Amino acid sequence: MITALAGGVGAARFLQGLVQVLPEGEKLTVVVNTGDDMELHGLHISPDLDIVMYTLADLVDKAKGWGIQGDSFNALEMLRRYGLETWFNLGDKDLATHIWRSSLLNSGFTLSQATTRLCRALDLKPALLPMTDERFETKIATELGLMHFQEYLVKRGAKDRVLGVVFEGADRASPAPGVLEALQASRLIIVCPSNPVVSIGTILSVPGIREALKQTEARIAAVSPIIAGAPVKGPADKLMEGLGLEVSAYSVAALYRDFLDLYIMDERDRAQLERVQALKVQVALTDTLMRGREDKLRLARFILGCLENLSANSAHS
Numbered sequence: 630m631i632t633a634l635a636g637g638v639g640a641a642r643f644l645q646g647l648v649q650v651l652p653e654g655e656k657l658t659v660v661v662n663t664g665d666d667m668e669l670h671g672l673h674i675s676p677d678l679d680i681v682m683y684t685l686a687d688l689v690d691k692a693k694g695w696g697i698q699g700d701s702f703n704a705l706e707m708l709r710r711y712g713l714e715t716w717f718n719l720g721d722k723d724l725a726t727h728i729w730r731s732s733l734l735n736s737g738f739t740l741s742q743a744t745t746r747l748c749r750a751l752d753l754k755p756a757l758l759p760m761t762d763e764r765f766e767t768k769i770a771t772e773l774g775l776m777h778f779q780e781y782l783v784k785r786g787a788k789d790r791v792l793g794v795v796f797e798g799a800d801r802a803s804p805a806p807g808v809l810e811a812l813q814a815s816r817l818i819i820v821c822p823s824n825p826v827v828s829i830g831t832i833l834s835v836p837g838i839r840e841a842l843k844q845t846e847a848r849i850a851a852v853s854p855i856i857a858g859a860p861v862k863g864p865a866d867k868l869m870e871g872l873g874l875e876v877s878a879y880s881v882a883a884l885y886r887d888f889l890d891l892y893i894m895d896e897r898d899r900a901q902l903e904r905v906q907a908l909k910v911q912v913a914l915t916d917t918l919m920r921g922r923e924d925k926l927r928l929a930r931f932i933l934g935c936l937e938n939l940s941a942n943s944a945h946s
Contacts (some may be wrong), residue, residue, distance in 0.1 A: 631655060632815040632847070634826025636662030636677045638694035638862055639854055639919075643682035646925025647819070648685060648755060650933065660838075662823070663740065664760075664767035664780055664796060664831035669717055670708065672727040673734055676779065677828065678744060678759060678911075679726060686751040694862070697722045700899040713896035716784040741805045760832045762805045765798035767827050778827055789866040791871025792827055799834045804841075812841040817936050820851035820889075822861070822917065825881045826868040835911040842888035848936050850891040852917060852928075853878040857897045861918065879904045886910060891939055893917060893932055911939065 631651065633644060644659060651657060665676045676695070683689040683697060692694045700720030708713045719727070726747065733743040739762040748757050750888065769781040770793035781787060812818065825827050831852075833839045842849060855878045860866050866876045874880045878898040886908045894905065895917040905912050913935045919925050 630658060630776065630811065631817045631819065632658045632660060632811045633662040633819045633821055634660050634823070634829055634832050635681055635821040636665075636823040636831070638680060640677075640823040640828070640918050641681045641689070641694070643821050643852065643928065644681060644755070644924055645684050646927075646929040647933075649780065650926055650929045652845070658756050658807070658815070659755055660760055660808050660811065660832060662831045663914055664765055664827060666946070667766065667777055669719075670713065672724075672731045673740075673742075674719075674727055675730065675759070678757065679723070682726075682744075682753065682757060683747060685753050685755060688751070689904045695719050715824065717779060718783075719810060727834070739805075741807070755808070756811075758807050758811070758864075759805050760808065760838070761835050762801040763798055763802040765796070765802050765831075765835075767831055768790060768797055769793075775941070784862060787867055791867050794830075794872065796831060796834045799836070802835050803835050805834055809837060809841050812838070812845050812847070815845065815847040817933070818845065818847045818849040819932060820849070820885060821937075822852040822854040822863045824854060824860070824863055824868065824915070825884050826865065826872065830884070830909055839888065848890050848939050849888055849891045850893060850932055850936050851881070851885050851889055852893045853881050853895060853898070854897075855881055856895040856918065877901060882908055882910055893935070893937055900944075 631711055661681055662677045667674050680695050688697050690698045697720055700722045702720055704721050705715050705719055714773055730743050740759045742761050744757055767778040768775045771789035789797055819830055858876055869876050878894045879901045882892045882905045889910050892905055892910045893913050896914045902912055915931050
């Protein structure tokens with residue numbers, strides 16, 4: 630079994646390639662960030678779960694990387710006429726997902742159970758697991774005060790200076806059913822090219838997950854989401870700077886160093902090779918930018934090949 634930790638567009642695109650090159654019969658489990666989840670218009674929205682789900686179901690709007698291809702926004706326009714805030718774009722088909730998820734949750738289903746129902750209806754083969762079933766919200770500290778990550782990112786366009794990041798609910802959260810079991814049973818684990826602060830960092834903040842990564846016998850690789858000192862997509866640079874971190878592939882490797890065996894870094898960051906190796910992590914260089922289908926397949930094959938060739942005595946465990 631292979632397990633991936635994921636959040637956001639970059640992870641979804643990588644996973645789209647991974648599922649196509651997996652060895653026959655290999656099971657894939659994806660643990661997804663839920664720190665972005667929020668309540669809006671009485672509905673439970675799970676942005677990262679939906680991005681991954683829509684992408685793997687080949688429904689995603691490929692140009693945007695989120696939402697459903699060809700969706701309309703009639704309901705959103707009507708909500709605007711009623712005077713409600715409509716800064717978070719919810720398409721009509723997308724709303725169906727949130728309506729059914731919310732209905733299931735209101736009927737007593739956990740987020741894990743609701744996610745399984747949604748994925749089954751879309752005929753997804755990989756198992757998608759929320760990182761936790763508990764209420765969990767990533768908040769960004771700014772000069773205007775504390776705000777939900779989606780408000781910071783979408784409503785305000787990530788324009789506010791980041792003073793800190795708060796994971797509300799981390800102290801009482803526990804991994805969703807199946808998460809620790811997947812990490813323990815996997816032979817390979819891949820940390821997708823996701824925001825290291827508010828996607829992967831959020832997952833790692835759930836008590837028990839980082840420890841499970843340190844203890845598993847699986848070989849663990851991570852893909853840098855930073856290329857030549859900048860994120861491919863999203864506000865990772867602003868968040869890292871706000872936490873006093875250097876915006877570099879090296880900084881991401883340092884965040885994962887206590888459980889990492891192999892770090893996949895873009896060849897444009899070759900100058901950082903020795904710094905990362907000094908963390909006692911093996912490094913593989915390649916073109917990590919996913920411009921289209923062939924790049925996704927190539928990167929997935931490259932990572933699997935590197936993990937398979939990783940010597941057993943070099944594993945973190």
